[in-house]
Amino acid sequence: MRYSAFRLFTEALRGNRGWQPAWRDAAPRPAYEAVIVGGGGHGLATAYYLAKVHGLRDIAVLEKGWIGGGNIGRNTTIIRSNYLLPGNTPFYEWSLKLWEGLEQEINYNAMVSQRGVLNLHHNDAQRDANVRRGNAMRLQGVDAELLDAQDVRRMLPFLDFDNARFPIRGGLLQPRGGTVRHDAVAWGYARAADRLGVDIIQNCEVTGFRIQGGAVTGVETTRGPIAARKVGLACAGHSSRVAALAGLKLPIESHVLQAFVTEGLKPLIPGVITFGAGHFYISQSDKGGLVFGGDIDGYNSYAQRGNLATVEDVCEGGMALMPMIGRARLLRSWGGVMDMSMDGSPIIDHTPVEGLYLNAGWCYGGFKATPGSGWCFAHLLARDEPHPVAAAYRLDRFAAGRVIDEKGQGPHPNRH
Amino acid sequence: MRIHCPHCGPRGHDEFVHHGDAVPQRPQTDATDAAFHDYVYLRDNPAGLYRELWFHAAGCHSWLIVERDTRTHEIRSVTFARGDA
Structure with a gap:
């Protein structure tokens, strides 16, 4: 069923009795050509582009819970491509182009709402850094504008x-950045993949891998074994656990990141604002809630909840930026x-196990990367070679000394 | 989350700085590149009991080894990183 304004109108006249489920609740078959582990945004996008761009039809997405229940529905919905380093910028720009269509x-x-992302600066050094970043972006074909106070x-x-400590001197604006309704991304990709024959299998946790002679032949799941010639991992914060089932140890630690939303308010914030003196970013949802976040809690965690000290730190950032936020409940x-990686950048690559591919280490850049990640991971799975814009995201870059460390923090995942 | 510092007593975790996994040990200087790669970059990252280093920055400046469950944040034990401190 194709969605359109006409369809909406006719269904309204018929009492909305004609709508059908957006995707099938598939049961696992014994074998597939390709299996994607993880039914989040990245996994669903990968399955969609595998089917759409590369013509594969025999694909399953395995999700241990329900689709859209993980980080795709837990982020602050921001999209942007304002990166500095050559390994990152083309990838995130390609992802932003995919968002646009x-x-x-x-x-x-x-x-998808391209309402602009503004990174503020508060002193000369930060302005110089923003000038450098803006120039790097423009050299690589990304839009950037330097604003004064x-x-x-x-x-x-x-x-x-x-503000006495953090006066605002200006900012770097990416007008094409913005926000997207995050749940709809999971549902939209799921529906589009389902229409191309992809089986989306929920409540199906991978408990092991079948590996023969160094090559993967399938997965063990809570709903029985499934054979597959190619297996792609897109497990976000649980990448280490799933990869360990195949005997792999990753350059990744799992950390918890919190997000917050206020009561609904009248239109107030036109785009996305990020504070430069602390870590705080904010936008306003279409429902009116102020959606904001800050740093990760700073210690390894598999709990999907955070601590109060971080809540205080994030809210202090908000108060320093726009004191009226203190009135919002x-x-x-x-x-x-x-999955915080050792250099703060992601991994889209082969693993030492033949036929097993890894998409991990998204830190807290995962949401904006969803379409690009799916596109490039599908390319890798289908053609067995990295996509040109994701060619720097190799698993061996840590051993080879080619890390992509945007913040220059070294191998400390809790500081990226 | 409260960490029971053996010197200062129970304190809020925001007095402490987290320094990550306490298990990896620095290889000898003549070790292979692979051994150093493993030490610097690779982590077990367990979902469960985890031995980690914390520094009591706003307290006694002790380095501590905390055994904590990464799924519940329950702390099993706290000891000085150096036994004779």
Whole structure:
């Protein structure tokens, strides 16, 4: 069933009795050509592009819970491609280009809203860093505009410009950045993949791998064994655990990142704002809630909930940026488990086990990367070679000394 | 989360700085590149009991080894990283 305004209109006249489930609740078959482990945004996007771009039809996505229950529904919905390093920028820009055409591509309203992402600076050194980043972006074909304090004041008059410690001197704006309704991304990809014959199998946890002569031949699951010639892992914060079932040890630690939303307010914040003196980023959802977040909690965690000290730290950032936020009541907060890599950048690569592929280490850049990650992982699975824009995301880059460390923090996942 | 510092008593975790896995040991200087790669970059990252290093930055400046469950944040034991401290 194709979604359209006409369809919406006719269904309304018929009492909305004609809608069908958006995807089948598939039961596992004994064998597939390719199995994707993890039914989050990245796994579903991978399955979709495998079917759509590379013509594979015999694909299953295995999800231990329900699709959209993990980080795809736990982030702050921001999309952007304002990266500095050559290994990152082309990938995130390709991902942003895919966002721009996503809704037409998958026939699903994901509410992609390019309302702009503004990174503020508060001193000369930060301005210089933003100039450098903006130039690096523009050299690689990404949009970037440097704003001075007056420009920012016109756009966001409610910020605390003359804060004694962190006065706002300007910012780097990426006008094409913005927000997307995150749940709809999972549902939209699931529906589009299902229409191409992909089996989406929920409540099916992978408990082991079948490996013969160094090559994968299938997976063991809570719903029985499934044979597959190719297996792709897209397990977000649980990458280490699943990879360990195949005898692999990854350059990854799992950490919890919290997000927050206030009660619904009238339109206030036009785009995404990030504070430069602490770690705080905020936007306003279409329902009116202020959606914001900050740093990870800082210690390894598989609990999908965070600690109060981080809540305090994030809210202090918000108060320093826009004191009126103190009047808004916090409605909810939640946590997601991130696979923080040793250099803060992701991995899309082969593993030492033939036929087993890894998509991991997204830290907290995972949501914006969803379409690009799916596109490039599908390319790797189908053609057995990395996609050109993801060619730097190799598993062996740590041993080879080619790390991609945007923040220059060294091998400490809790500082990226 | 509260960490029971053996010197200072129970304190909020925000007094401490987390330094990661306490299990990897620095290889000898003549060890292979592979051994150093393993030590610097690879982690077991268990979902369950985890031995980790914390530094009591806003307290006694002791390095501590904390045994904690990464699924529940329940702390099993806290000891000085150096036995004779």
